Amino acid sequence: MTGAGGPPTAEPGFGRRHRKEDQRFIRGRGLYVDDVRLPGMLYGAVLRSPYPHARIIAVDTIAAQAHPKVKAVITGETLAGLNLAWMPTLSGDTQAVLATDKVRFQGQEVAFVVAEDRYSARDALELIVVDYEPLPAVADARRALDPGAPLIRDDQPGRTTNHIFDWEAGDARRADEVFRDAEVTVAQDMLYPRVHPAPLETCGAVADFDRVAGKLTIWATTQAPHAHRTLYAMVTGVPEHKIRVISPDIGGGFGNKVPIYPGYVCAIAGSMITGQPVKWMEDRSENLMSTSFARDFHMRGELAASRDGRIRAVRVTVLADHGAFNGTAQPSKFPAGFFSVFTGSYDLEAAYCQVTGVYTNKAPGGVAYSCSFRITEAVYLVERMVDLLALELDLDPAELRLRNLLRPEQFPYTCQTGWVYDSGDYPRTLRLAMDLAGYEGLRKEQQAERERGHLMGIGVSFFTEAVGAGPRKHMDILGFGMADGVELRVHPTGTAVLRISVQTQGQGHETTFAQIVAEELGIPADDVEVVHGDTDQTPFGLGTYGSRSTPVSGAATAIVARKVRERARAVASAMLEVDPADLDWERGRWYVRGDPDQGRTIAEIALAAHSDLELPDGVEGQLDATCVYNPPNLTYPCGAYICVVDVDPGTGKVRVRRFIAVDDCGVRINPMIVEGQVHGGLADGIGMALMELIAFDGDGNCLGGSFMDYLLPTSLECPSWELGETVTPSPHHPIGAKGVGESATVGSPPAVVNAVIDALRPYGVRHADMPLTPAQVWRAIQGRPLRTDLAIGPE
């Protein structure tokens, strides 16, 4: 008996809990797209362009079609006949499914072969002869707007340049005024180079078009199954109720699996043409060379400050390389994503940024890789600039941040670009990181190391994230508001099924979302089945990216559970023959106020709700509810990161010795999962800062097309992470959670780079662009850092 005299309260929902999904994965019983095998299934393969820019004179498929195991050869012309040669992108542009007129990047899709097995499909690609007329290519975004630059998108009538958009935020005049009378200013050009999410599972699909039923079923690697279903309906003409998208287990996404890729559409076309299921899985080179890359932001940042270290204003100009098709996956009113939070975590007088987007002869994309819609770039910019200011003022970079961080009493805080930060205690978060690091001791150790000629560096970064897109009034993708649906049904015996629209790629939704129901209703998490990844089984919603699952669908889940709880109250009142207003709730149970022994558990209520019990007027039988959650604002997680590195001056090799990360993501539903999310993002940061790069040569050839060239961090590059936490709940989220999936990826790269530049201080190095490979560090020591995005030598 509890103190109140009733039965024990059900186990709490929140807390560390093993993941439900692990049981199948550790047995090798996951079901990924490439594990799907249907009767009569055929295999597709894509022929890709070897040229970054070339006119297609002719495509000869005769020999390929004669291959004994080939069932179909599809070209741009075939698709044009089906009105499928071009498709809309998530940014309102169009993208070629299979090229008809020109190829516009190396690796672009030119033809599709459907054959009886994987190897034969590949063999037949070799039999297709394409006559190309090579054209000059634009690989360098900084040359894309030059007069006389080759015109990439001549498919668009009236277009004369490679310019896509201009976008600005903040107040240019005010920023200029502050800069004019500032005591100190610093400026720096910096590149956030092109990187790739590179999930271990590449992209792929199995399309199965049932000609009799007119139904199209697509198993696909998608983070947004509902959005894909709608787009397929718009593209293929198959009615939406006759399309079922199944996103089974996904082997990592990180934003790579948000867009629709030509291969998916080709698989659909292949199934429609052959009448059999068609599987298409890209290989690693195809993944790296043709699917959604990230970043490629050429930035110039400026800070204005007072001599005593008060940061007053920030100005930024950006050249954004979007590749050959504008296919960024982000809310449509935000062509530079959420770069608006380049104001960072500081109380400024003014801010202004201007972003120009351009086409180049490179793969399309730009918004991916756990970037929170370009907040990675914004945080990197401002956190590098703060370090440059610290260098200029000869102030400790942590001290400079402490002087300028927003104070807790300033929340909710409207930043200079108009975004309303919901909550946070920034100074406490940074101080905790400094305590965990032993910051003062590290600085002393660094001094001693320098005197011995050793290069030790300490890097600090502080980030504010803006996640959980988003309020539908402001945020949509292709016109679809970013609100997400959820359905909860309690079965007669008291177990439940929760149907969600978001799509896990490893984040553990089956566990976390069950825990939210457990917390709100008292049904044990093990008794809540979470259904996701099947558009025939789940309500509409825009999917998982931008750290939006917990802020949006997590909120929807809490609210739907509360709706069910209120329905249960009405049923309980009928069971107990008391007024609903006289009932009180404790987790899992309604009871009579003042008489705690008189109560009914959710399981008892569920059974009664399905029984012949006479219910009050207006109360429906059964126990279920739906909810579509429209977030009132974004949530704003924050964090303070400290990285300690040692640099070998002879080789330029960087070793990350320690990494301390304090995250504030609001209320933590399952701390074990939260910490796992942070760990993964920190590894991403080391990868981006030190290793990962999709570079091009001057002719537009991709130099990062395999894992031999695109280097990912292993267990040897990563230290043992040291984590801490602060918790300031989001005031507008029903359970105070903020989302955490991308925080560490956003916050860690500047900490690593700041640490390396700090280590190189004896050489007078102010900046060097990522990735800080041994070659790049060595060049920085020589005073000649490289431009990393192009293999064309130093500028």
Place this chain on the structure above:
Amino acid sequence: MTIRVAVSVNGTEYVREVEPRLLLIHFIRDDLGLTGSHWGCDTSNCGSCVMWLDGRPVKSCTLLAAMADGRAVRTVEGLERNGKLDPVQQGFIECHGLQCGFCTSGMLMTARWLLDHHPDPDEAQIREVISGQVCRCTGYENIVRSVRWAAEHEGASRMAEDGPA
């Protein structure tokens, strides 16, 4: 042209006629239907395809099925014995050593091999032995802890499996 391959996989004998060029990973996944091992890169970098060949972890994306003829393969499906999880499987659950699950089977096979040969590895040894495999989700920390958990629970687990000595 095809070639005859006779191979023992997780203790079961299979005989198949295959193309000489067929990769071992595709043979195991597509021909035998054991999809617990994954394909990730083609270049031996990622290790999603790690399985055992005659008791040693190998990257099956760069071996031919024909090279397994007359030999013994063990995959993730062969870890669980008599309905009881291997300690490395339990360790990955206990310590959140996986997220998307794609690298997990390869990591488990390497971990099992490590503990068979070095029952009490320290963190550096664990990091060294898994360094040929990539995980994009966990940042490796919890994989290391998972293997340590398994090392610390091997004895208890074996006792339970074999009964009291």
